[in-house]
Amino acid sequence: xxxxxxxxxxxxxxxxxxxxxxxxxxxxxxxxxxxxxxxxxxxxxxxxxxxxxxxxxxxxxxxxxxxxxxxxxxxxxxxxxxxxxxxxxxxxxxxxxxxxxxxxxxxxxxxxxxxxxxxxxxxxxxxxxxxxxxxxxxxxxxxxxxxxxxxxxxxxxxxxxxxxxxxxxxxxxxxxxxxxxxxxxxxxxxxxxx
Ligand SMILES: CC(C)(COP(=O)(O)OP(=O)(O)OC[C@H]1O[C@@H](n2cnc3c(N)ncnc32)[C@H](O)[C@@H]1OP(=O)(O)O)[C@@H](O)C(=O)NCCC(=O)NCCS
Numbered sequence: 001x002x003x004x005x006x007x008x009x010x011x012x013x014x015x016x017x018x019x020x021x022x023x024x025x026x027x028x029x030x031x032x033x034x035x036x037x038x039x040x041x042x043x044x045x046x047x048x049x050x051x052x053x054x055x056x057x058x059x060x061x062x063x064x065x066x067x068x069x070x071x072x073x074x075x076x077x078x079x080x081x082x083x084x085x086x087x088x089x090x091x092x093x094x095x096x097x098x099x100x101x102x103x104x105x106x107x108x109x110x111x112x113x114x115x116x117x118x119x120x121x122x123x124x125x126x127x128x129x130x131x132x133x134x135x136x137x138x139x140x141x142x143x144x145x146x147x148x149x150x151x152x153x154x155x156x157x158x159x160x161x162x163x164x165x166x167x168x169x170x171x172x173x174x175x176x177x178x179x180x181x182x183x184x185x186x187x188x189x190x191x192x193x194x
Contacts, residue, residue: 075111
């Protein structure tokens with residue numbers, strides 16, 4: 001497996017990504033990812049100058065997964081978006097390798113933090129289908145993975161739940177916020193901050 005930049009002239013890769021991207025989010029997301037046109041738009045957006053767009057490919061050029069990131073906070077923090085692994089190649093370490101590669105890419109650009117919003121729109125965690133107010137943090141502290149929600153995948157890569165946006169996708173459909181420090185906490189003078 002090799003991880004390379006996804007470029008706009010790689011039509012063969014783009015066609016494969018659209019197929020597995022649409023399949024991965026079908027029935028799980030209201031964000032129209034399960035629509036080929038929107039999937040293509042997502043891919044085209046990933047070529048902007050403030051973005052990172054990387055793919056994992058095997059020795060035959062088959063695309064195994066796609067990861068991207070968007071620069072925010074003047075380059076200190078990057079949002080991981082999107083991440084998807086081909087259905088028949090999930091649970092084989094591709095996602096883990098893509099996240100590690102992305103962390104190296106962000107670190108090279110001087111970023112210190114990667115964060116993610118990972119939606120739960122279909123009862124995949126204990127945070128879904130309930131009113132999270134007013135004791136939001138109690139619900140977060142007791143989160144349970146009911147149906148293979150990816151927050152646990154991110155936890156295994158060192159990401160920590162840092163918050164939640166209740167009702168982000170409609171009542172009872174939250175966005176779970178996670179983050180990881182990927183740079184050393186130095187001051188501009190080179191001193192360790194903490
Ligand atoms: C989530 C996703 C990217 C994970 O990629 P993957 O290649 O299947 O994951 P890996 O094989 O690298 O898994 C690494 C570890 O996370 C665990 N893991 C993977 N998916 C998991 C899930 N949904 N729930 C709990 N644990 C999970 C694996 O068991 C493995 O654990 P181990 O290190 O103890 O062996 C992939 O399943 C996917 O594309 N899902 C559909 C799209 C999606 O939900 N994207 C995320 C949107 S925020």
